[in-house]
Amino acid sequence: MTHQVTLLMSGFVTHDVKRFIVTRPEGFEFEPGQGVELAIDRPDWRDERRPFTPTSLRDDRVLEFTIKAYPAHEGVTEALHTLEPGAQLLMSDPFGTIQYKGPGVFIAGGAGITPFIAILRQLARDHELDGHSLLFSNKTPADMIVEKELRHMLRERCILTCTDEQAPGYASRVIDRDFLSEHVSDFSQHFYVCGPPKFNESLNDALKDLGAAPDLLVFEK
Ligand SMILES: Cc1cc2nc3c(=O)[nH]c(=O)nc-3n(C[C@H](O)[C@H](O)[C@H](O)COP(=O)(O)OP(=O)(O)OC[C@H]3O[C@@H](n4cnc5c(N)ncnc54)[C@H](O)[C@@H]3O)c2cc1C
Numbered sequence: 001m002t003h004q005v006t007l008l009m010s011g012f013v014t015h016d017v018k019r020f021i022v023t024r025p026e027g028f029e030f031e032p033g034q035g036v037e038l039a040i041d042r043p044d045w046r047d048e049r050r051p052f053t054p055t056s057l058r059d060d061r062v063l064e065f066t067i068k069a070y071p072a073h074e075g076v077t078e079a080l081h082t083l084e085p086g087a088q089l090l091m092s093d094p095f096g097t098i099q100y101k102g103p104g105v106f107i108a109g110g111a112g113i114t115p116f117i118a119i120l121r122q123l124a125r126d127h128e129l130d131g132h133s134l135l136f137s138n139k140t141p142a143d144m145i146v147e148k149e150l151r152h153m154l155r156e157r158c159i160l161t162c163t164d165e166q167a168p169g170y171a172s173r174v175i176d177r178d179f180l181s182e183h184v185s186d187f188s189q190h191f192y193v194c195g196p197p198k199f200n201e202s203l204n205d206a207l208k209d210l211g212a213a214p215d216l217l218v219f220e221k
Contacts, residue, residue, distance in 0.1 A: 003028060004041065005063070007087040013066060017111070017145055018081055019055070020065045022089060028063075030054055030094035032118035035220075038065070040079055041088035049092070050076045053114040057121055066145060068111040098220055102190050103131035107175060107203055109195025110138055113145050115220075116192065124153050133157035135183060137175045137195070140165040159183055175199075177206040187211040193219040 003025040010020045030036070037049040056064035069081040098115040100123070106116040113136060123129050134154050138144050140162050151158045161171035161179070173179060180203075187210050193203045200219050207217060 001093050003091045003093075005089050005091050007083050007085055007089060008062060009085055010081075010083065013145055015142055017066060017068045020067060020080065020083075022063050022065070022091075024061060024063045025091070028091075030058070031099050032058065032122040033096065033098040033100060033115035034094040035096040035098075035115070036094050037092040038076075038080075039090040040076065040083070041090050045076070045079060046090065048076050049090075051096075053096075053118060054094075055114055055117045055121070057118075057125055066111075066114050066117060068145075096220060098192065098194060098218060101216075101218055104190025104192060104216070105184055106132065106134045106136075106192045107194075108134070108136045109175070109199040110143065111145070112195035112199070113150075115194055117146060117150075119192075120150070120153055129153055133159070133184075135159050135161070135175050135179070137161045137163060137199075139163055141167050141170060175203065177209060180206055180210055184210075188213065188216070190216045190218060193217065 005022040005025060008021045008023060010018050013019050035051045035053045038052050039046055039049045052065050052067055054063050055066045056062065067077055067080055069077045071078045100119045108116055123132065134150060144160060161173055161175060163174050166172040191207050191212050193200050204217060204219060208214060
């Protein structure tokens with residue numbers, strides 16, 4: 001089913017990521033971490049559907065999306081960033097395999113954090129954050145999406161790393177097998193992985209190599 005939604009407001013979260021608040025259709029339900037397809041409801045954009053993840057809570061009266069623009073693609077994300085309040089969007093029903101299955105470690109690269117923002121916000125709302133940790137990798141500190149909120153929610157269990165810049169408070173390396181064995185002591189818990197395809201592949205290989213059970217790995221298939 002396709003829903004018509006209206007952009008109510010937008011604002012910058014980082015230099016190239018914006019949050020979009022849109023109306024929530026009557027009866028629209030989703031599980032934190034699921035995605036939807038969005039299209040801009042204009043003749044030239046209507047058929048260009050792209051997947052995004054609601055980052056709002058299940059019972060919020062509006063929907064929030066947190067979307068990184070890729071101007072080089074000259075595609076939907078660039079066009080979304082230029083929209084003004086009142087713009088109309090088309091939204092699909094929710095889909096996707098990233099859903100909360102139990103306590104564990106969230107591992108995200110860049111905009112791959114969005115399903116985990118949704119899940120962690122829901123866990124915070126339910127007072128269920130204990131036993132969860134986050135490893136989050138970006139190019140530079142300026143690229144970290146909702147960093148303060150993540151640090152506040154997870155405290156010392158929020159481990160941030162930058163691959164292209166050294167700065168206090170961040171590890172300066174990629175998340176790989178060595179980084180995992182340094183920061184994770186229990187490989188029998190759930191691991192949630194979301195990032196670019198190569199990030200997902202290498203993390204899944206490294207996790208399996210370190211003894212993580214394949215049925216406890218959660219990632220977008
Ligand atoms: C389930 C799911 C959920 C997602 N949730 C989110 C989310 O919540 N927030 C978020 O920010 N992102 C999210 N994404 C990623 C998001 O869908 C993409 O960033 C988005 O589809 C890009 O759309 P686009 O039209 O801007 O560019 P694209 O569709 O990637 O590209 C448009 C055109 O640009 C060209 N192009 C492609 N790659 C390059 C390149 N590297 N350099 C130059 N040109 C290129 C190609 O010709 C392509 O046809 C999600 C992805 C999935 C699968």
